[in-house]
Amino acid sequence: MRNLNPIVMKFFIDTANLAQIKEAQDLGVLDGVTTNPSLMAKEVIKGQENILKHYVDICKIVSGDVSAEVISTDFDGIVKEGEALAKLHKQIVVKVPMIKEGVKAINYFTGKGIRTNCTLVFSAGQALLAAKAGATYVSPFIGRLDDVSTDGLRLIEDIRTIYDNYGFKTQILAASVRHPMHIINCAMLGADVATCPLSAITALLKHPLTDSGLAQFLADAKK
Numbered sequence: 001m002r003n004l005n006p007i008v009m010k011f012f013i014d015t016a017n018l019a020q021i022k023e024a025q026d027l028g029v030l031d032g033v034t035t036n037p038s039l040m041a042k043e044v045i046k047g048q049e050n051i052l053k054h055y056v057d058i059c060k061i062v063s064g065d066v067s068a069e070v071i072s073t074d075f076d077g078i079v080k081e082g083e084a085l086a087k088l089h090k091q092i093v094v095k096v097p098m099i100k101e102g103v104k105a106i107n108y109f110t111g112k113g114i115r116t117n118c119t120l121v122f123s124a125g126q127a128l129l130a131a132k133a134g135a136t137y138v139s140p141f142i143g144r145l146d147d148v149s150t151d152g153l154r155l156i157e158d159i160r161t162i163y164d165n166y167g168f169k170t171q172i173l174a175a176s177v178r179h180p181m182h183i184i185n186c187a188m189l190g191a192d193v194a195t196c197p198l199s200a201i202t203a204l205l206k207h208p209l210t211d212s213g214l215a216q217f218l219a220d221a222k223k
Contacts, residue, residue: 009187010064012195014175016043016054020198021061027201032064034117034139034175034195036095037071052088059089067117067137069095078105086114093117093136098126103133110134117173124158131163131170137193142186143176152176153185160190180204 010031013024016039024030035058045054055068066089070081078101082094086109094109095117096102106116110133117137118130122145130138140159142152159172174186177196180203186194 009191010193011183011201012064012067012173012193013201014039014177014195014197016040016045016058018057018061021058024198024201025061029201030062030064031193032066032091032195033058033062034067034095034173036069036119052085055085055088055092059091062091064091065093065115065137066091067093067095067119069119070097073097073099073101075101075104075108078102079108082109082114082116083112095119095139096135098122098130103129106130106133106135119175122155124155124162127155127159127170127172128162131168135170137171137173139173139175139195141176142174142182143178145176146178153182153189156186156189156191164190 011029012032012034013021013030014034015021016035021033040051045051055066058066068085070078072078072081078096082105085092085094093115096106098118098120106118109116115136117139118135119139121127121138121140127138127140140155142156145152145155156172156174163170171192173193173195174191175195177183177194177200180200183194183196183200
């Protein structure tokens with residue numbers, strides 16, 4: 001059963017780099033941001049206070065959702081971190097790992113009206129549990145599945161079918177997107193969101209026939 005929702009697929013940028021986020025925002029197509037501890041480390045952002053401030057700085061650039069990930073893996077720790085993150089800004093979505101304690105925490109957050117992104121999803125069964133717990137987003141990592149010779153796009157298709165079968169409102173956020181064809185294929189399969197590096201987004205702009213056509217137009221204009 002196909003998703004017949006006419007809402008256009010959202011573009012999130014997967015980075016903690018403020019300059020890249022602003023560039024994507026200025027392009028006029030950005031709907032949100034996803035981050036994780038690795039991306040924060042890449043920007044050499046150290047110390048909890050600086051990390052929290054950085055999340056707020058990101059929220060000041062974009063108008064959409066910003067996923068901020070917890071570090072804890074026990075229920076109490078996830079809840080404590082998640083509640084603190086949610087209080088930072090109304091755009092914050094608490095990113096929770098797909099583990100038993102994480103699913104319990106997602107259910108807790110749902111009851112408190114705190115939005116969540118269930119991350120590190122690699123199977124349809126995990127996506128089903130996340131939706132049952134009330135996750136706002138579920139993040140299947142398609143690129144990492146491709147890395148181990150598994151069809152990441154097939155997972156998007158399977159999750160779409162399950163969610164449409166039962167009317168789950170959880171949004172499919174295709175993660176670990178590596179290149180522009182990942183984006184196109186996810187759009188064709190009905191993913192609600194694709195989160196990707198800036199390079200994958202800007203690659204959608206390019207086509208050799210566009211370049212040659214423009215060069216011809218400019219050459220003709222000079223005559």
